[in-house]
Amino acid sequence: MRELRLFFGEIWRTIMFFGIGYGLMMLTVALTFRFVRVPLGNLLYALFLGWVVLIAFLASEFRIRRRFYREACARMDNPSSLTSADTFLAAGTAEQRFFVDLLHRTHDAYRRELGEVTEQKQFYELFTTRFAHQMKTPLTVVQLLEQEMLSAYPSCVALAEFLDSLSEERVRLETTLGIMLGAARLHSFSFDSRMEEIDLVELVRSVVNAHKREWVRRGIYPKITVDQQPVIVRSDRKWLQFVIDQIVCNALQYGRMERTIENGMPSSTFLMQFKSNANNTVLSFTDQGIGIPPRDLPHVFEPFFTGSNGRSHSRATGMGLYLVKEILDRLGHKICIDSTEGQGTTVTVTISRSDYLSAADSLRK
Template sequence: MRLRDYVLDLGRLLSLACLGLGLFVLVVVLSLQSRGLAVPWADLLYGCLLAALATAAGVLWEVWVRIPQGRALAARRAALEQGGAQPRMRLVGTREQRAWAALVNAEYAHNLRERYESERQTKFYEAFVTRFAHQMKTPLAVMTLLLAELRESVAAGNAGPATDAGQGGKAGGNRNVKAAGVAPLLDSLLEEKERLEASLEQLLQTARVTSFRFDARPERVDVVPLLREVVNEHKSAWIRRHLYPRIDAEAPTVYAWTDGKWLRFIAEQLVRNALQYGVPPGTDAGCPFVIRVRRRGGDVVLAFCDQGIGIPQADLPRLFQPFFTGANGRLHSRATGIGLYLVKEVCERLGHDIQVCSTAGQGTTFTLTLHDSTHLSPAALSDDLTKL
């Protein structure tokens, strides 16, 4: 605080002091005049001067007492704005200032304890979710092996010898019919297993993104082979959904400064979104899905384009909000409204941009801009809070 601020705080006291001095002088003057005595103006002015000096000394003394606590408040505010540890308030100054300082210290200690408890619970939640998801991956891996063995058994049954007459021919025909009926069930099981794997992976990524630690390491990444790997991981899903993916890159190698792991996560979510909404209902013919890779100045722009059901214009402003599914989510009960929210969060923390352009019934295009930058978004560097 400045000297002017302290004086203004004492303004009421100074005003009352001046009023009291003026009333005293007025009473003395009226009393002398009523008795017919001469008014000693020089003595009165001298007394007023002494009173003013005493008042000024009292004000300066009061300001001097209040200054240390004002400096402590300024230091605490500076530490708060910089995000660092806040110094403990010193119990100095007036009695009122000392009482306020004690209250501020008590409030800060209480908030600090609550913050530590919240961080402890968050870490426990993250550890629990991570462990649960990893434990679930083991039975999923076993399911994958069992499904593969079952598919091989069905294929071997179809390819087995069949006789043309008698009971042998009838048994072979029944076996082929049963195998043909089991094949769609195996495809459905495989699809549900892949969906469960995607949900567990999304659970892990949600815990990582929303926790206090965002482990990002920027590096030069060749985005074309990364996108190709993401697309190839869903070969069976492309066939089931009658989608034909294609990567349209302006060059065989296109480097961008980003985090490869999180870029793969973003591409994975956008690809899964295309698998879910990239084919109009009732369409048996194949639909294209194109990932365009272009350079725009120093940036790299990735466009994920489908010709599916599209998104209504009313839903576009809220598309990246958590748990928002919109009109399409009512048609697809499996929509969670988490994937695109996580994509937006990761893009903001990496300093990337994500935009969407869509027309209902005609398709959707997600445009991801990887800026040519060697720094992360400030939101990704906020894990200094864990060092308190």
Template sequence: MKLFLKEHIPLIIIYITQLVLILFVFWLDGYRDFSIGLYAAILSGCLFIGYMIYRYLTHRTFYKLLEEPDTSMDEIFEPGSRAPLAESLKLLLKSQYRQYQNGLHHYQNKLKNHIQFINQWVHQMKTPLSVIHLMIQDEDEPRFTAIGDELDRMKKGLDMVLYTARLDEFEHDFYVEMLQLEKVVRSVTSSQKRLFIRNRVFPSVDVDPSLIIASDEKWLSFAITQIVTNGVRYTTGDNQKIFFRGFKKNSNVVLEIEDEGVGIPKSDLPRVFDPYFTGENGRNFQESTGMGLFLVKQICDNLGHKVEVESTVTKGTTIRIIF
């Protein structure tokens, strides 16, 4: 109703102006019978009010849709007002919406093809990396050790690309099962032994073997690996540790991963899960991408786990996954 009145305010003003003007012209011409003039004004006003009521009733659905910007497209296309203006606007919206849907499907197909290409490319790149790793695994010279370290970095980078590309279709690529938490943690620490040795950081696992969780082993292992990689990256001293603690708290199983690194400044803590956010530490450690904790948060959210972070500068960071 408000929109209808706002739109017709100029028409109402023009009507009143022309009515006064006509009565004034008749008055100048000598027709000064007040009752006749009043009767003419009332008759004209009734006709105008009747026209306004008719127009509002025929356009009521149309104005109601315009006053509710959150209306869904299905509601807009429902049968309603048969007024020419409303019908023309619906036809225009249908045409625009059809073009929007076609464009959306086009870009969805392009994105799907791009993700498929990324997946294939990553798998193709993993094959030569595995071959090179097999070729140097029995070599003890320092240069081969350095090559192995760089191969690990490349493998982690490819895994990050692969898991990032798959994140949008997470529901098609996960399998929930009952897992022994200690087994998952030890599997991750074993796969990252070269990273620990290279940086002189050592894992300390204190996880109750009886703790059983419902999760996807592949995605969870990747998330824990990202946390471990961050913990090692921001640990600058030698012979320091990363602590893995698993325990039950109320009805939840909790996994704590604590490092003895540089810690995260308090001002950066609210944004550590934002994509590409590297913060103050990212400017001091050039290998930071800002994607590790973002992926951890996204994976945990999709798996139904909660992730928390606590940190003190110069003392270390604790990341807690609550199952």
């Protein structure tokens, strides 16, 4: 029926003009019949021949065009075939052959343009990745120089303050490079992930310990609570570590109100809680910081969104939480954020015990 609709949608003008011409012919015969006596049987026979010719014409045209319609409909019903290199359609008429030739030329031009874009994208990813890796070397040297200068002049307060500011900027640059590298690698995620059994508590502790100086500098006390040990999950260690590091960096940046440290003790707490059951493992990060305004909360996972907090903190890139959400979606994990402005924020990551491949497949669909 679909092929017939396509056919009559294309041939209806021929039928219309045939009907008009046939009607004019019959009108001429009727007017002539007033003066010349013509047997009624002859008129009916002429009418019958006209319809036979029309039906034969339509049947012949439909037979010629039908295969083209069938193959075109099959490709429309299967979207994946539209990107295939096999774009040939069986053309029965000159118009269809012209259309197929135009389709081939358009497809070839599209493939050439796509190849150029793909090549540029690969070059960009390669350049970004190598640039980020090369920048890590001088940052490591800067860190070593900081330690040497602190060891050489332990009593110099001015130098200690200077090195503290330098260390803060170095950490900021390292975080930015990590986001850049994560964004570049994300495009090749399916070729750069390995699922394995991970001790989640040990992984979180390693990330927290990597920021020892930042916790002290910002007056935040990280606290880990576990209902049972060990907490074993199945995920990709490198990507999950990146996710946890981004959440921790956000806590360091926004997880403390502007208040001083009292009696040498941190003025704020960053709580990491682990809860496990038969179905999943829930890891929550709770800070006592500035919080997120209600109007910004629905948009925190959008790329380059910084919100009012980001505008007041020039270090915000708007890419950290976007990458976190993308990575967790690809891993088959879930994330949600609850926040009260002026009181703090809770980020919850849920890692299901379901099979990773089924989760990833459902995401791609």
